[in-house]
Amino acid sequence: MAQTFRVLLSDPLAPQGIEVLKRHPELKFESKTGLKPSELAAIIGPYDALLIRSGTKVTREVIESAPSLKVIGRAGVGVDNVDLEAATRRGVVVMNSPLGNSVTTAEHAIAMMMAMARQIPSATAAVKAGRWERTKFMGAEVCNKILGVVGLGNIGRIVADRAAGLKMRVIGYDPIVTAEAAARLGIELVSLEELLARSDFITVHTPLTDDTRGLIGTDAFARMKKGVRIINCARGGIVDERALADAIISGHVAGVALDVFVDEPPPPDHPLLKLDAVVATPHLGAATDEAQVQVSIDIAQQVADFLIRGTITSAVNIPALSPQELEVLGPHLSLGEKLGRLCAQLISEAPNTLTVALGGEASNLKHDAVTAAVLKGLMSGFLDEDLNLVNAPFIARERGIRIAETRSREVTDFVNTLTIAVTTRSGEHEVSGAVLGNRALRLTRIDGYRVESVPEGYFLMLHNRDVPGVVGAIGTMLGQAGINIAGLELDRDRVGGTALSLIEVDGPVPPQVLEKLKTIPAITSAVLLKL
Ligand code: NAD
Numbered sequence: 412m413a414q415t416f417r418v419l420l421s422d423p424l425a426p427q428g429i430e431v432l433k434r435h436p437e438l439k440f441e442s443k444t445g446l447k448p449s450e451l452a453a454i455i456g457p458y459d460a461l462l463i464r465s466g467t468k469v470t471r472e473v474i475e476s477a478p479s480l481k482v483i484g485r486a487g488v489g490v491d492n493v494d495l496e497a498a499t500r501r502g503v504v505v506m507n508s509p510l511g512n513s514v515t516t517a518e519h520a521i522a523m524m525m526a527m528a529r530q531i532p533s534a535t536a537a538v539k540a541g542r543w544e545r546t547k548f549m550g551a552e553v554c555n556k557i558l559g560v561v562g563l564g565n566i567g568r569i570v571a572d573r574a575a576g577l578k579m580r581v582i583g584y585d586p587i588v589t590a591e592a593a594a595r596l597g598i599e600l601v602s603l604e605e606l607l608a609r610s611d612f613i614t615v616h617t618p619l620t621d622d623t624r625g626l627i628g629t630d631a632f633a634r635m636k637k638g639v640r641i642i643n644c645a646r647g648g649i650v651d652e653r654a655l656a657d658a659i660i661s662g663h664v665a666g667v668a669l670d671v672f673v674d675e676p677p678p679p680d681h682p683l684l685k686l687d688a689v690v691a692t693p694h695l696g697a698a699t700d701e702a703q704v705q706v707s708i709d710i711a712q713q714v715a716d717f718l719i720r721g722t723i724t725s726a727v728n729i730p731a732l733s734p735q736e737l738e739v740l741g742p743h744l745s746l747g748e749k750l751g752r753l754c755a756q757l758i759s760e761a762p763n764t765l766t767v768a769l770g771g772e773a774s775n776l777k778h779d780a781v782t783a784a785v786l787k788g789l790m791s792g793f794l795d796e797d798l799n800l801v802n803a804p805f806i807a808r809e810r811g812i813r814i815a816e817t818r819s820r821e822v823t824d825f826v827n828t829l830t831i832a833v834t835t836r837s838g839e840h841e842v843s844g845a846v847l848g849n850r851a852l853r854l855t856r857i858d859g860y861r862v863e864s865v866p867e868g869y870f871l872m873l874h875n876r877d878v879p880g881v882v883g884a885i886g887t888m889l890g891q892a893g894i895n896i897a898g899l900e901l902d903r904d905r906v907g908g909t910a911l912s913l914i915e916v917d918g919p920v921p922p923q924v925l926e927k928l929k930t931i932p933a934i935t936s937a938v939l940l941k942l
């Protein structure tokens with residue numbers, strides 16, 4: 412019988428996501444909402460997966476009370492309600508739905524900007540209260556104004572696109588976006604200082620991290636134009652609330668639109684709630700039917716795929732990787748895992764050290780993620796544990812594997828290279844690969860020998876003395892055994908020295924055929940590799 416997994420929903424999820432779960436007989440789900448962390452910790456023990464929105468606080472206590480937990484699925488973007496470090500240590504994958512509510516949230520930011528610029532909430536309240544105050548609610552046009560977008564990820568980019576439609580001039584700041592990429596989106600990339608100084612409207616779309624907490628604070632306000640207007644539909648705390656209130660009271664900031672607060676709900680005596688210049692909504696950025704259906708379907712499907720098929724989509728605890736970075740990194744992660752797996756088949760004992768060297772264009776990649784992929788491939792060769800990119804580095808540290816990471820911008824044989832070297836008590840092996848055209852993987856060196864093979868499927872790796880007739884003898888022997896040769900790579904250290912043959916075969920080579928190959932006099936070793 413197929414393995415079954417218990418899934419707990421601890422926040423309400425749109426029914427369409429629940430339908431996705433129901434389609435999989437392997438998933439048994441229950442819904443228990445509104446639990447405090449201690450109550451969740453008391454019941455989470457048997458569950459394999461936890462599905463949440465922003466209401467559930469997944470604390471260390473919760474994670475440590477969950478020995479079966481494999482995945483936390485967040486229906487939405489922000490995972491600041493999950494103790495990521497605790498989840499990572501335990502190898503629990505934390506997934507989110509990075510795109511499901513982007514359009515909805517960007518539309519909310521634009522709606523909030525317009526509502527603030529034209530004082531629509533106050534004007535509505537006045538009309539409803541019977542006051543027809545046509546001169547009181549003077550607004551500001553957005554046309555031709557400069558919008559500064561801080562954070563050009565999924566939501567920031569959509570905001571920029573919609574603002575361009577309103578004929579605003581969009582400038583942006585994001586440390587991982589290049590000027591060329593921004594220009595393709597119609598955004599002028601500037602420094603944060605320049606953005607603060609030039610913008611008429613500033614909207615933030617970053618995650619809340621130690622770097623972004625208080626990013627827009629007293630110093631930032633001092634750099635802004637008088638009369639600037641601020642929008643925060645990302646996370647409470649990116650804009651310092653006390654400094655913001657002061658800047659409004661002093662008349663420096665003309666208007667503020669907030670969907671998010673440090674404490675939600677904010678206390679009734681919160682200073683910002685007393686100010687007419689503030690337009691506020693109760694964390695409604697993602698609150699449309701369309702977005703809630705989408706994030707619910709996304710996360711249910713991702714969690715189902717992970718539990719049933721082991722695939723990981725949009726995991727956020729591969730350290731600090733945005734979806735955009737992951738897109739670039741994906742092939743290098745696959746290559747890293749392949750090279751790790753190859754090394755695992757070259758060694759016969761546990762590794763002591765691993766060096767992961769990124770070269771050429773690959774030197775810009777997130778090293779820790781590539782190393783995690785290499786470790787996953789390497790350790791899966793000798794550990795009987797479920798490894799993933801999340802817990803592989805943690806388990807490697809536990810096992811005492813010493814890891815070194817190097818990078819060099821120098822371009823050698825390929826525009827990007829990944830080289831890994833593994834030492835054991837009895838020696839060292841070094842293999843290299845490259846990603847061609849951003850997608851095609853190539854194995855390019857094995858222990859100093861040049862090859863150029865797609866690292867996929869079965870390979871015979873043979874060392875032999877460089878004498879005539881060896882390839883013919885191998886071909887004859889494989890032919891007699893009914894084994895088809897799909898590809899052949901040869902290299903040697905010098906004429907008449909030692910040669911390496913890497914022979915791609917269509918399927919596994921039985922051990923007796925390997926033994927027979929070793930009887931060819933010039934052959935000194937024969938290994939079957941599966942990549
Ligand atoms: P994203 O990961 O796609 O983009 C975030 C961007 O911020 C990245 O490009 C990153 O490089 C950039 N960034 C990080 N640190 C920065 C810094 N110090 N300065 C400038 N840029 C920086 O995320 P997203 O999907 O666009 O979401 C953005 C934010 O919106 C998140 O905080 C998310 O939780 C929040 N959000 C809120 C609601 C809501 O209901 N109000 C809904 C969805 C998302």
Ligand code: MLT
Nearest residue numbers: 464465486487488489697
């Ligand atoms: C998010 O990060 O996706 C938002 O905060 C929306 C939410 O979950 O309410």
